[in-house]
Amino acid sequence: MLFDAHCHLQDARFGAVLEGVLRRAAEAGVTRMVCCGTREEDWDRVLELGRRPEIIPMAGLHPWYVDSASPTWAARLEAAFDAGAGAGECGLDFSDGRPPRAAQEAALRVQLDLALRRDLPVSLHCVKAAGRLLQILQETGLPAAGGLVHAFSGAPEVALSFQALGLHLSFGRALTFPGATRARASFEALREDRILFETDSPDLPPCGVEGPNEPAHLARVAAAAPRRVPAFENASRLFRRWLP
Template identity: 40%
Template sequence: MSKANSFHVSDAPGLVDAHCHLQDGFLRHALEPALIRARAAGVRMMCCNGTHEGDWDYVLGLGRSHADICVSLGLHPWYVAERGSGWLARLEGLVADNPVGVGEIGLDNALEERNDAEQEEVFLAQMELAARYGRPVTVHCRKAFGRLADLVGEMRRRPPFMMLHAYAGSHEMVPVFEKLGFHISICASITRTANRKARTACVRVSPERLLVESDSPAIAPVGVDFERNEPAYLPMVIEVLAELRGERPEEVAARTAANAREFFRCCESDGAVK
């Protein structure tokens, strides 16, 4: 598989990158050329996630200055220990005043140094915030899928839309999360033939729950340096996903784009993509 895109979407509304971090890595300093390449590859909407208090304003600014960037803001489990005393009030203020989703949030039991109780407290506080304001949520999860399902299942009120991004769970858990109301987002990990878990799981996702993402600048497709990923490579993910599912790439592209636009519909106001 080469870096060149093997198909282009001409009749569909365009591709949607359901999860990326345009504020991180090389993208922060070379964003405009990357956006030009993404648009040339058919990507018409990119959903950029803030991960800690230090990048919220910058990510929000990206959404305000680029019509094709949709924004979510959240406190990622990697940064729970660094949060300030007023983090939740500040996040609520940003959510209340802007058409943004909540994310990236979640649970990460792969961290060597962590406080599970604090992770869960921070996660649930943000889930409650998203539910209260009716915003979509983007969830990160590593080695905590059972616990995540239990916590969400116990919630009295859930956010209207929930996404498990860069899904790394088992195929057996896919219907469990779908029943809870989750969308499942697939990244370039499926381009690695050794990743049987992800390649098996992506086939189990229902068409109406399926999303695709670059997760850039990390988790690049095969043939690209791992931390040099960008939204322009999204067609490579769609091509492999379609092959694994026995579907046409154009169909997968159109379906995932429609799903993503519905998922982030509440964020499409003012300067957002129509």
């Protein structure tokens, strides 16, 4: 059995084809999927999808969208948490062309504060910002419920720093590329109880997959892992409040 720890089933690309996507996921043994909202427009849809037993709803303001959020986004996010969503996707992305760092950091701190007060697990996006994300998490602390850094492909030292804070590291397509020695080295360095698998569907298809990604492809990620780890059990612990 497989547990997709981070995907986006609310994405418009899944609109008309979602039933087929979920059927193929079930056929591939993907029995749980964590569906992460990334902006206000997503959150109601994520909560609606979360009524299905195999889907766990999360709501967050992704760093790419902090510029376009409404002035009341934080209150709306609290309402989504009250309605049963976990926290994320949120985080930092210091690639060129992304919103200003100060705006990203402010939005992240608001979301961490809400997650801490409700003790919700957080799903974190981190691109070219690991040092700063670690600093902020050291200041704020992490909810006791824990969290994950999604689509991790960084260096082992970084992976171990996140692990030391109590986070899980979630691996996706990076493992499926033959040249991905850094992601594999990180995987090998981590404790087996801190590793998760994800697809980030419909983005980031694994090596060899054409077109949009979907949770059924999680089997390719798991098969490419350098060693067997209890990723399903790890995700089941992290997201236990949504499981029967």
